[in-house]
Amino acid sequence: MATATTVLLDEHKEKHFTAGEVVRDIIIGVSDGLTVPFALAAGLSGANASSSVILTAGLAEVAAGAISMGLGGYLAAKSEADHYNRELKREEEEINSVPDTEAAEIAEILSQYGIEPHEYAPVVHALRRKPQAWLDFMMKFELGLEKPDPRRALQSAFTIAIAYIIGGIVPLVPYMFIPVAQRAVIASVIATLIALLLFGYTKGYFTGNKPFKSAFQTTLIGALASAAAFGMAKVVQR
Numbered sequence: 001m002a003t004a005t006t007v008l009l010d011e012h013k014e015k016h017f018t019a020g021e022v023v024r025d026i027i028i029g030v031s032d033g034l035t036v037p038f039a040l041a042a043g044l045s046g047a048n049a050s051s052s053v054i055l056t057a058g059l060a061e062v063a064a065g066a067i068s069m070g071l072g073g074y075l076a077a078k079s080e081a082d083h084y085n086r087e088l089k090r091e092e093e094e095i096n097s098v099p100d101t102e103a104a105e106i107a108e109i110l111s112q113y114g115i116e117p118h119e120y121a122p123v124v125h126a127l128r129r130k131p132q133a134w135l136d137f138m139m140k141f142e143l144g145l146e147k148p149d150p151r152r153a154l155q156s157a158f159t160i161a162i163a164y165i166i167g168g169i170v171p172l173v174p175y176m177f178i179p180v181a182q183r184a185v186i187a188s189v190i191a192t193l194i195a196l197l198l199f200g201y202t203k204g205y206f207t208g209n210k211p212f213k214s215a216f217q218t219t220l221i222g223a224l225a226s227a228a229a230f231g232m233a234k235v236v237q238r
Contacts, residue, residue, distance in 0.1 A: 021156070025160045028069070029167065030199055032069060033163060035221065038170075040061050058168070066162075066165050070157040072160070073159070074154065074157035084145050087139065095131065095135060102134075103128055167199075170192055193223065200218030203218065
């Protein structure tokens, strides 16, 4: 029986996408990196700033934005880990101090899945004999918490920061090669809209949404942000 089960498991290997947190960080970094410097460059172009001024301001914004976004990602992941550890300690204390109450909670959780008392009773007894498995079960099924990767905070910080830099460089590249800002902004708009389309499509593909719809929405948001910044600069200039 064990051999047959092993063979079946070998034949049926499910493929799941498990890099959700990394993809989320990349999406956060690239989306902000494309839109914020893009809007800044468009706004400065609307104010008739030179390409060198726009490039300097844009690179400064990219550096500051990458640090800020990276720090935000680090603090968010760190807070998540701290919350998990607090709940873990509290749950462990409850298992030790009121084991019967916690065992009753196991039964209640299993009953929500339609499992009858005579079916879940052996499971409850088995978990009570294995404190670590019991604790893991309560964390996952009672509190809905997964143990975070201890390296998650630093990974999130670096991923978001690097993604922001990559996204932020795109709208600034034309200003590096075109000295006239009025011409550079046109090239910047074209380059950024293409990048937003590709990014939106890729984001939709990996997140399970409709890629073309995601591409349109992402591009529309970026275009509206830059248009608003450009318009405000023109209004202020008058």
